[in-house]
Amino acid sequence: VDTEFGRKTKIDQTSCNTDYSCLEGDCPSFVTVELPEEGAPKTLREIPVPPEVGDPDPAVWTGTHNLFMAGVGGTGIVTVNQVLGMAALRAGLHVEGLDQTGLSQKAGPVTSHLRLSDQKTRSGSSAPSNRISPATADCVLAFDLLTAADAKYAGFGSSDRTITVASTSQTPTGDMVYDPAVRYPDEDKLLERLDVSARELTAIDGLAAATALFGSTAAANFLLVGAAYQAGGLPVPARFIEEALEINGVAVESNKAAFHWGRVAVADRAAFLAATSSAAVPQRSDTVVPAHLFTGSTLGGATLELAERRAANLVAFQGDRVAARYIALVQQAWDAERELGGRTEFSEAVAAGLHKLTAYKDEYEVARMLTDQAFLDAAAGEVPGAGKLTYKLHPPVLKAMGRKSKIGFGPRSHVALKTLAKAKFLRGTAFDPFGYAKVRRLERQLLAHYETTVAGLIADLSADTYDTATLIAATPDLVRGYEDVKLRNVTVYLQRLAELGVDTSTITIATTPERS
Template sequence: DVTGLAQKGGAVMSHVQIANKPDDIHATRIAMGEASLVIGCDAIVTASDECVSRMQAGQTRVVLNSAHTPTAELIKNPNWRFPGSSTEADVRAGAGDECVDTVDANHFAVALLGDAIYTNPFVLGYAWQRGWVPLTYQSLMRAIELNNVQVEKNRAAFEWGRRAAHDPATVRKFAQSQRAGAATDAEANATSSKIISLHTPKALDTLIDKRAAYLTAWQNSAYAERYRALVSQVRAAESALDSGDGQLPLTEAVAKNLHKLMAYKDEYEVARLYSDPAFIEKLKASFEGDWKLHIHLAPPMFSKKDAQGHLIKKKYGPWVFSAMHGLAKLKFLRGTAFDIFGKTEERRTERALIGEYETLVRELIGGLNAQNRELAVELANLPDGIRGYGHIKENNLKGVRVKWNDLLARWRSPQAGTTQHAA
């Protein structure tokens, strides 16, 4: 069995049977308990009842990609979390602990080859090196060649998978060296029970610089300076607390969430991202042959609505990218009287949220102390729950509003400075 997850089509399971001659194969699907090998490219699919039922303890070998790949549930539930430990436990229960190998193939594919799209050949190479795929090396290389899509990259992924099975420590070390120096944001979930901060002062500087640079590209340097000024005020106020651990969780929370609100995805920003030469170059590196790009958009001024009043997306051909090049240059109109896109309710709400959050942050700075910092962090992280676009974003905002009002009432209560808040 080979398992995976399609972006829109849901779980994918391929039943692959290998025999010396066609007459030896009597069914198109593998029966319950008869799988010799499961190549689990997606952990959730591999742990499903349909897949586990094909395993037999002590007989079925499994290579499980342990990467935390989100499912469509994330769209309906923004707080969805990957059930990592339970999926692996289910697979080990089905095949037997000694028959299961796990590897974070997504991590290696991105670090070593630049894209998670090479996860599958990586996992296949891992399984082959373990001696679990009864095919010759030459036949597999020929299959990759005949597929005629990113041949060299897929071969390299297969080879890296082999080496990961043979010498995981070396592959892990090399992958880390490949990513060294790259700015990565360790997204810490601030909870109501304890303050979590994963950034050193130097890493926090990098975080702020990166987001300020993005806001400069989003609008201009003055807009980015507005961001830096408020974050600097928070940093000064929090540093004065002198907690001794060098951590600044409130500054980190504001740096992330203020940027999130200020860099909202309006029409100008979508046009800028799609017209960025780096976007086209990445596509060219990922696909070969004669391909065309189509995108689905729902411009508020031109799109029809469904029975619920939601905008209906429409497919646009390659010509739209020429229009985007022009639209991206008009970002200076954003928020002015000439901004035809900024007159919608969604855009007005997004702009208002920025000012509202800035006011909240200034209030937090004014009353911050060591006892209420945890509550301040929770308030500062509220925009993280405002996710999605259109009506999805609107619904999420309603939920955040309830929590916003509740926490702000707690902050303003006489006990806020002396008690810890627990949700």
């Protein structure tokens, strides 16, 4: 997911395959939550009752109705096809279906074809193919926008007949997961590809809406089904779709409610948006802008927004002194820019890059983040009936002693972690017990080098050097991960700086093993 501080990884509790491989790395951001063996609620909240909406005009079709679905493996596309097929059978229609999963088991492209015909048409002709031909779909359900907009699948619709309902939820590809530099394509351009082959297009952020309504993404698909029905894209009466959901027997009430809320999305958009607007989230302790530190500052625009949020984080990270030092350097970058005109890319890059290298995730910061009450509340809210919370950590000191896997720190460790977080005043001093680790020494080197480099860029900033200076200032975005992963990324970072003409000889990456 994209956050204020860049792209982060979040587990979708609904689609997680629970192999727990995420716990094997060095990243300290994972916790486990134990559930009671009996009595845990099945949902995070009561199922909301949708407002009543009128029936849509009957879908116009002559003999055969073609429905094309596109999504990714593991998200229930095949199940939707089966449910709609069952609904059509109960409505007295003839059904031909095809699921094309290929080798997809999880996250790969999956398409489903569903052809419906009345018995009169069926009895008077040869059996139709169960595969829809290009440009013949009467309805397209784009459960995954990226898949549906692919050239191989976008052509199944037609501008003179197709009703398309698309989810705008961004499901990352494998390349996006493994390479943070790979960005999700522009949403508007993807929708344009579908709109070209559609008579009518409805877009819904299915995952976000389902989460807002039900506390999970499990029912997201039937939001789209409901929208397609209300838009006139499905020739099967609503009662038969509900009967098919009951026959399917999985999360019946949630899926039926999602179907009705999908209808509301088309019939009463304002009511739908009001019901699915993001709920207020607990405020973290590192989000309060330190206004007193910006007294006299002339920062403005996007640079000010970036600096305020990051200064707030730095106050929680170490205190006012570090935050003030940060603001001062960003202000210098801003002042240098003002002499060149109205561009702000350089100061924005400094605001982001300086923060990234300043607020490194050491033991004190990890302890602070894990014991922040907003985090604890959010963790409890992710799972219905959440009980004992266990931190899964792999402290570098234990790793240096030969410990190869994470260990669990239960509720009793909370007090110790709170105490550790308060000991942040030791960070970077001679009394810092963690400061002698090679990664911590390197992190301090990177910050000092960046501050010196940016000071030089500011001194020499001109119209000719501006673009290169901005690239250099933004390079810290390459520094990601923890421990060994971070060391590898630092090597890439230094190589990139060298390519941009920056001297990195003062930075040394220790290669000898650490000893306890």
